[in-house]
Amino acid sequence: MFSSGFIQIAPYTQLLTHFRYFLNLRSGEGRYHSLILFRLSSPRDADMPSDEITKSQNANQLYAMESTCPHLGADMSHADIEEYESNVVAVCPWHRYDFDLRTGQSMFGLKACTYAVEVRADGGGEDTVWVEAPQDGQNWRLVELRPVSEEFSDPPPPPPLDIAQLSLSDPTKEDPVVPLENPPRTLMQWAVLILNTSHPTLKVERTRHAVHLYRTGQLTSIGNRASNAPTPPDIPPREEIYRKSTVDPVKAGKRKNRAGMLHALANIEQWAIDLAWDIMARFGSAYPDLPPAFFSDFTKMALDESKHFSLLTARLGALSPSTPYGSLPVHAGLWESARTTFSSLRARLAIIHLVHEARGLDVNPQTIARFSRAGDAESVSALEVIHADEVTHVTTGHRWFTWVCARDGVDPVSTFREEVRRGWRGDVKGPFNVEDREKAGMTREFYEDLRGEMEWEDSAPGEAAVEKKPDNKLEVAYERLMSVKKSVLHVLQS
Structure with missing residues (x-):
C-alpha cells in the first residue's frame, strides 16, 4: 500500500523479532529498489508497558537507507551500527565507510540515500510503520519484507539439524x-x-x-x-x-x-x-x-x-x-x-x-x-x-x-x-x-x-x-x- 509518498511496511509489533529488515520495493513501472530498515534498541525492548509508548518514540528508533553501499555496492544488511556523539551511523562491512542513518552523510565524503520513516496509528489504533517512497517512480509497493538474521535457518526448525x-x-x-x-x-x-x-x-x-x-x-x-x-x-x-x-x-x-x-x-x-x-x-x-x-x-x-x-x-x-x-x-x-x-x-x-x-x-x-x-x-x-x-x-x-x-x-x-x-x-x-x-x-x-x-x-x-x-x-x-x-x-x- 502507498499513501502521500510513503509505503506501508508492517505493524510495529511485527518488527520486534529482528533489528533490521530487507525491503524490496517495486514501482508501477516495474522498477526495483531495495532498502534496509534498521530498528535500534527501543523502549519496548525493555518491557515498558505498551500504553506508555508514543509513536514518536517508536519512529525515533527506526531508520531506512539504501541496501547497498554507494562506494562499491556492498550489501549493507550486515553493516555495523555505531553511535557517535550526536548521531548513529551504519558502517559498511567491506571497507568501513560510515553513513549517518538520518542524513546519509559519510565522513569520507560519500553520501547514501536515506528515507524518512513514520509510525502512524491505523483505524484500530495500532501503530504501523511507513517508509518514504523512492523518487524515481510511482505507485511503489512492498514486494518483500525479510528479516535479516545471522542464523542459517530462520526460523530454526526443531530439533537442530544434523x-x-x-x-x-x-x-x-x-x-x-x-x-x-x-x-x-x-x-x-x-x-x-x-x-x-x-x-x-x-x-x-x-x-x-x-x-x-x-x-x-x-x-x-x-x-x-x-x-x-x-x-x-x-x-x-x-x-x-x-x-x-x-x-x-x-x-x-x-x-x-x-x-x-x-x-x-x-x-x-x-x-x-x-x-x-x-x-x-x-x-x-x-x-x-x-x-x-x-x-x-x-x-x-x-x-x-x-x-x-x-x-x-x-x-x-x-x-x-x-x-x-x-x-x-x-x-x-x-x-x-x-x-x-x-x-x-x-x-x-x-x-x-x-x-x-x-x-x-x-x-x-x-x-x-x-x-x-x-x-x-x-x-x-x-x-x-x-x-x-x-x-x-x-x-x-x-x-x-x-x-x-x-x-x-x-x-x-x-x-x-x-x-x-x-x-x-x-x-x-x-x-x-x-x-x-x-x-x-x-x-x-x-x-x-x-x-x-x-x-x-x-x-x-x-x-x-x-x-x-x-x-x-x-x-x-x-x-x-x-x-x-x-x-x-x-x-x-x-
Whole structure:
C-alpha cells in the first residue's frame, strides 16, 4: 500500500523479532529498489508497558537507507551500527565507510540515500510503520519484507539439524569446509568450489560459510572482473552412490508416499543450490556490468536453497529413518534445463527462474495440502517456509530479467515470451498461482497462452529443449531432460 509518498511496511509489533529488515520495493513501472530498515534498541525492548509508548518514540528508533553501499555496492544488511556523539551511523562491512542513518552523510565524503520513516496509528489504533517512497517512480509497493538474521535457518526448525546423518554419504570422508591449500579468496572462487563439491552436506556447509564471508566483508572481492576468474563445471559432480541412483525423472516422480515426495524435493533443492552459484560463476565474468546487488540476491538464493535441502532431509530422516537421502532414485532434470541456457543470462533467468520456479509456485500449495491432509504438521511448516522463500526467488528472477532487458533496450514481456518460444517445448500449463506470481512481478501477460516451439530430440512436451549430443552418451544418460517440477506433478496427479 502507498499513501502521500510513503509505503506501508508492517505493524510495529511485527518488527520486534529482528533489528533490521530487507525491503524490496517495486514501482508501477516495474522498477526495483531495495532498502534496509534498521530498528535500534527501543523502549519496548525493555518491557515498558505498551500504553506508555508514543509513536514518536517508536519512529525515533527506526531508520531506512539504501541496501547497498554507494562506494562499491556492498550489501549493507550486515553493516555495523555505531553511535557517535550526536548521531548513529551504519558502517559498511567491506571497507568501513560510515553513513549517518538520518542524513546519509559519510565522513569520507560519500553520501547514501536515506528515507524518512513514520509510525502512524491505523483505524484500530495500532501503530504501523511507513517508509518514504523512492523518487524515481510511482505507485511503489512492498514486494518483500525479510528479516535479516545471522542464523542459517530462520526460523530454526526443531530439533537442530544434523544433515550429515541424513544421507548415505560417509561424513568422515568430507574435506574441510575451507580447503587447506589455496583457499578461495573471492566469491567467484567459492562459487566454483561449491559447484565442484560432490558431498551434499559439505556443499551446504560451504554455501553457509561463503555467504557469511561475503556478507561480512571477509572476501577480497566478488572476482567477476578478474582476468583469471575460474570456470564453472558443465555438470556439478555427484558422489558415486547418487550417480548410480540417477534415473529418468518420470520414474522418480511416480513415488506416492510422503517419504518419496520429500526425497524428490530434497533432490531438486540440491540442484537448486548449484544453479544459484552457477548463475554467478557462469555469467558474472560475461556481464562485468552486473551490480553487486545481483550477487547479493543470488547468494541469498543459494543460502535459501541450502536451508530448504536441510529442512527436507531433516523431515525425511524423522519421517522415514530407513530411507535417508540418497537411498531412493534421483534425477538431474533441473540441471539439464540449465544447460540449455549456458550461452545467455537472459535465457537462464527466463527458463529457470520465470518458468521453472514460477511453476513451483503453482504446484507448492497442492503439495502442502497433501501433507496437511496426512496430518504431517512438521512437513507442512517446512514446506510453507520453502514456498515463501521461492516467491522471493521468482521476484529475483523478474528483477534481473527486467534489468537485462532494460540494458538491452527490449520489452520484458515480449522478450520473455520469445525466450520461452525458443528454449522450451510445448505449453506452459496451468493452473497458475496468480496471486503469488503477481507478487513476484509475473503478471498474466507474461505467461498466459505461452508455448515453446523447440522440437529438439530427447525433450518431452512441456519441458525445456536440449540438443542431443550423441557423442556423449554418459552425459545424456546422467541428465535426462525433464522439468524440475514434473516429478512433483506426477505425484500429485497419480
